[in-house]
Amino acid sequence: MYTNQINQQPLVTLLSDFGDRDVYVGIMKGIIAQINRRLTVVDLTHQIGPQDIKAARFCLMNAYPYFPVGTVHVAVVDPGVGSKRRAIAVEFAQGFLVGPDNGIFSGVLSQSPATCAVELTNLNYWRTPQPSKTFHGRDIFAPIGANLASGVSLKQLGQEIDPASLVKLDIGECKQTTTGVVGCIQYIDNFGNLVSNIPGSYVQGKTWCVQAAGLSILGCETYSDVNVGEIIALVGSHGWVEIAINRGNANLQLQLDWQEPLQVMLT
Known part of the structure; x- marks a missing residue:
């Protein structure tokens, strides 16, 4: 309590x-x-x-x-x-x-x-x-x-x-489109997860995927929803859409960096 x-x-x-x-x-x-x-x-x-x-x-x-x-x-x-x-x-x-x-x-x-x-x-x-x-x-x-x-x-x-x-750090804005939301990577954590600037509220209760690095990455709920070594998109504990690899490092594998663009597609 x-x-x-x-x-x-x-x-x-x-x-x-x-x-x-x-x-x-x-x-x-x-x-x-x-x-x-x-x-x-x-x-x-x-x-x-x-x-x-x-x-x-x-x-x-x-x-x-x-x-x-x-x-x-x-x-x-x-x-x-x-x-x-x-x-x-x-x-x-x-x-x-x-x-x-x-x-x-x-x-x-x-x-x-x-x-x-x-x-x-x-x-x-x-x-x-x-x-x-x-x-x-x-x-x-x-x-x-x-x-x-x-x-x-x-x-x-x-x-x-x-x-x-006060100085503002420009990380780019996420913008809604007719098919989803366009955003960018705002943080890379210690696990190599690529955290976007797209709030998880955009995908709540929807079927969705993330398009980044030439890939279409399925939106799921937990890391274990895919096999070990597979790429996944999900909403992290911080509340933002992120790209991860189950027991792997998305940053190293995908070679994406801060402010790299990505798009959430609602299907």
Whole structure:
């Protein structure tokens, strides 16, 4: 049974491309603990490919609905670190987003729009007024996230900005046609499954197939609906139409990449 956690200490989630070989993630957790050691920190993933903002966008979009209202999501995939790109914090219905203004939050905000956004200009809430040019996760985003989760108001953290000005990552749109839906691949997961930007609601209760890589791939419900090694289309747990191979790797076998086109045909 789910219970309402809103009155408990807020959570902080971390997402990055830092991996687990180096100490960067541990350092960010140390900074959070210095500010408030009672905060619970959840690692969403630190295995995003280096500088892969589009993958980070998808993973955060896929994860945020499963956290209590008020959760602070700190996401650091930041190829523009140290440049003039904005450091931001955003409030939306489910909580807060903290990180670089590079489109990493555009997936979440496409589903739950921002209600307020600030550029992080108040140095009092940074770890240091002279942050590293290469590690804003440590010097800006981790302390901001910890302060937000500890009750500091968003507007204390910097200059309010228009949410409409936030960078959006263009992944392409899915479009309905007379025979189905045209879309593209928006994410490739660890199993090599090719996740499209076509919502599963388009195919619910229908007979359908996906056309991609010169193939017509039958739409089914589970991986085991086809033999081992066969290609299948289905709606994944994330709610999007995907192409997979039963116990195989569709990405390697089909050689399809991010933003490659595909089409759902309703039959």
